[in-house]
Amino acid sequence: MATGERPRTWLGLAFVSPWLLGVAAFTVYPVAASLYYSFCDYDVLSKPVWVGLLNYSDMASDRVFWQSVGNTLLFNLMALPLGLVSALALALLLNQPVRARGVFRAVYYLPSLVPAVASAMIWLWILNGRLGLLNAALGAVGIHHPPQWLADPAWTKPSLAIMSLWGCGNTVVIYLAALQGVPRSLLEAAMIDGASAWDRLVHVTLPAISPVIYFNLIIGIIGGLQVFVSAFVMFGGPGPDRSVLFYAVYLYQNAFEYRQMGYACAMAWMLCLLILALTWMASRSSRRLVHYQGE
Amino acid sequence: MSAMPAAPPRWLSLAAVLAASLAGCTRQAVDGAAGSRVTVDYWEKWSGFEADAMQAVVDDFNRSQDRIEVRFLSVSEVDTKLLLAASSGHPPDVAGLWSENIPDFSEKGALTPLDGGLAAAGIGADHYIPVYWELCRHRGFTWGLPTTPGCVALFYNKKLFRAAGLDPERPPRTLAELESMSRRLTVVEIERAGRRVRLSFADLTPEEREGRHFNLVQLGHLPQDAGMYVSAWGFWFGARYYDGDRRILANDAGNLAAFRWLKETTQAYGVDNLRDFGASFGIQQSGQTPFLGGLEAMVVQGPWWPNFIEKYAPGLEWGVAPCPAADGVAGGAPVTVAQADVVVIPRGARHPREAFEFIRYLQRQDVAEKLARSQQKFTALSQVSEGFLATHPNPSVRLFISLARSPGARALPRLSIWHEYNAEMSVAAERVQNLGYTPAAALAEVQERVQWKLDRVSKRWDAVGRERMAEWRAYGNW
Incomplete structure (x- = not known):
């Protein structure tokens, strides 16, 4: 380091120190502390007591824990493919050269600007079994005994999966950007060769945007496993027969309602591992399906 | 190149930025x-x-x-x-x-x-x-x-009592009366001879009751709609919940009887019919409860309830009475939860x-x-x-x-894990109401799970209890 550079480095560090302190105090320390507490019996008030792997072994025998894992995975199996396909379909439509295209794009993006809590309140009424819009619409087409979306444990997860489509505007925007990047020359070449619109979609467009689909899948897995707000706002917790007791909801209950902070920390670390594992599996299985241009 | 002004010592600038950033974090000195x-x-x-x-x-x-x-x-x-x-x-x-x-x-x-x-x-x-x-x-x-x-008591709607041909000054005195009045006060809409008619649940034929092809329009009393924990109904059937020491009593005879009662209510009206009825109501404190809407004749609530009536249903003509308990509970004294x-x-x-x-x-x-x-x-x-x-x-x-x-006033069990106990009981009650579990099976799960939790808490108490008690006793001469 040249003379004179060192003081400037210090000065630079001094100016970013609020950020450094913030990260140390509000990110690094809590993450490290949560790892430590995950090996402790800790109720926030009294001193943590080291219990080794007890929290982790308790998790294995905790039926409700496994129910929360099952609920979360099942919800994602519904919501994730539904979200990816619907967003892609919307993006393809919004990419068509039609009049007022910008207006349509804005309209489909708008719902993702609505705060999660507010949209949960709206959906509470849309999905209401007796007075809701959805059941009114189903009644209009002749379905006289529509599901009790929010009261019947069998329907609560599908309800939340449908509701999650409300916020797919972000994903649509990402797809739209990717669709604009599909090489026109390839599409034209395919067209000259006589490929139909469907063939062009399957053999040209989808492979060309496959990295973006993959990106959305990973982001979807990470977000989906942490689903919390919709269940918490609409059901105030676990829902009928614990059918929407998602992983994050059970974690919250343990931390702040049952004051088993040690157990909640252990759950948080398991969630982290679960997300890592699923992301790794997704990246393994996608190697053959994702094409990067220039490779 | 002109000479730069002398730079302040670097520790000074670091300290200044640090101080500025910490100013927002420190607790203001308060001397009380x-x-x-x-x-x-x-x-x-x-x-x-x-x-x-x-x-x-x-x-x-x-x-x-x-x-x-x-x-x-x-x-x-x-x-x-x-x-x-x-x-x-x-x-x-x-x-x-x-x-x-x-x-x-x-x-x-x-x-x-x-x-x-x-x-x-x-x-x-x-x-x-x-x-x-x-x-x-x-x-x-x-x-x-x-x-x-x-504590809680049974509030009832006098107008609905009159409409059902009941004496508005004579609320139920026994659990059996509560049940029969509740059936009388429940109004359903059903198809008879090709026409939709409204009538009391008590006037349905046995076949119509069995078929449950009706809509609930008004309810007499629904145990799951109460201004207290649904899990507390056991007190009206003599349940004990906890032996005061190391043993959870979730599946004692009183709780089993209370859960059987919940199940019978759902069976009588039908799971789907009740869901459909309940779906029209939202959050209790917004006034969208069946009782405040004049669609439920009796509800168990506390002394705060008249405030809600005044605010959301000012014209409602109400009476209040002890909520009857099962025969022989508390020696016949009125039961309440405090x-x-x-x-x-x-x-x-x-x-x-x-x-x-x-x-x-x-x-x-x-x-x-x-x-x-x-x-x-x-x-x-x-x-x-x-x-x-x-x-x-x-x-x-x-x-x-x-x-x-x-003498029938009961305190909720004084247990450090009551919150979890109550949550488990609520899930069990829901399972019984959905007719997915028998009362015995649902309560057996509560018993097992909450006992396991109590065992853990007790183990911890065994380790620190003596020290804690000594600490507390030392506070005696403050």
Whole structure:
């Protein structure tokens, strides 16, 4: 380091120190502390007591824990493919050269600007079994005994999966950007060769945007496993027969309602591992399906 | 190149930025004194008119002497916030909790035992209605004092009674009567001879009842719609819940009977019909409850309920009576479940003595009655003035006082894991109502799970209990 550079480095560090302190105090320390507490019996008030792997072994025998894992995975199996396909379909439509295209794009993006809590309140009424819009619409087409979306444990997860489509505007925007990047020359070449619109979609467009689909899948897995707000706002917790007791909801209950902070920390670390594992599996299985241009 | 001005020493710039960034984080130095007075911070759960009522009492206290200044703050989710404040070492001096918090918070060392102060002030069990004193005690110590107590009774809609041909001045006296009146007051819409007709559930033919092809238009009484924990219905069937030591009694005969009752109600009206009926209602405090909408004839609620009626259904003509229990329970005495709002002194409070002065003031009969009257509730004190009853705006208050004094008044189990116990019981009740589980199977799961949790808590208590008790006893001479 040249003379004179060192003081400037210090000065630079001094100016970013609020950020450094913030990260140390509000990110690094809590993450490290949560790892430590995950090996402790800790109720926030009294001193943590080291219990080794007890929290982790308790998790294995905790039926409700496994129910929360099952609920979360099942919800994602519904919501994730539904979200990816619907967003892609919307993006393809919004990419068509039609009049007022910008207006349509804005309209489909708008719902993702609505705060999660507010949209949960709206959906509470849309999905209401007796007075809701959805059941009114189903009644209009002749379905006289529509599901009790929010009261019947069998329907609560599908309800939340449908509701999650409300916020797919972000994903649509990402797809739209990717669709604009599909090489026109390839599409034209395919067209000259006589490929139909469907063939062009399957053999040209989808492979060309496959990295973006993959990106959305990973982001979807990470977000989906942490689903919390919709269940918490609409059901105030676990829902009928614990059918929407998602992983994050059970974690919250343990931390702040049952004051088993040690157990909640252990759950948080398991969630982290679960997300890592699923992301790794997704990246393994996608190697053959994702094409990067220039490779 | 011209000479640069001399740079300040680098440690100085670093320190300046550090200081600036830390300024927002540091707690302002508070010496706890407002002028020459000691400031006592008081966090309370109430908002709206209930908070105004307490603020008026605090103002009276501040005017009544010149040594202590109480600063009242209305705090939502006060239990969680108190917990976090206590764990960081900066709790308020007084906090208003719920009586259910006492076992949990005290065992975890978040509260100050009040026994020494109470003995010196000459305050004891005989000052209170027994069930409320009991609620403030845990493991042989007293952890809080009641401000406004509660218990529950059966509210009923007189107009609906008349419409069903029942005497509006004659509410049910036995559980069997409650059930038969409930069936009479339930109105369904059903197809008869090609026409949709409305009639009482009691007038359906056995085949129509069996078929359940009707819509519920109005309900007599629905146990799952109650202004208390659904899991508390066991008390009306003689349940004990907990042996007071190491054993959970979730599946005792009383709870089984209560759960069978829940199941029979759902079976009679039909799971889907009840879901359909319930779907039209939202959040209790928004007034969208079936009772306030005139669509449910009877509901179990507490002394706060007339406030809701006044606000959301001002024309509703209501009566109130003890909620009948199963035969032979509590020797035939009226049964109720008692809870209380309590004030506590958190561990680590900066001015515990001054805080005690204030909560002691709240126990004075004139003060307690002023607060109770403004909140339209009653007091937990054993003495009650004639003037209080004569001028009280809530006509149901006499009944609630007599219920709280009844030998059938029950306190919720004083267990540090009551919150989880209750959550498990609620899930079990839901499973039984959905007819997915038998009462025995649902309660067996609760028993197993909550017992496992209690065993863990007991193990921990075995390790720290002796030390904790010694600590608490040392507080005796404060």
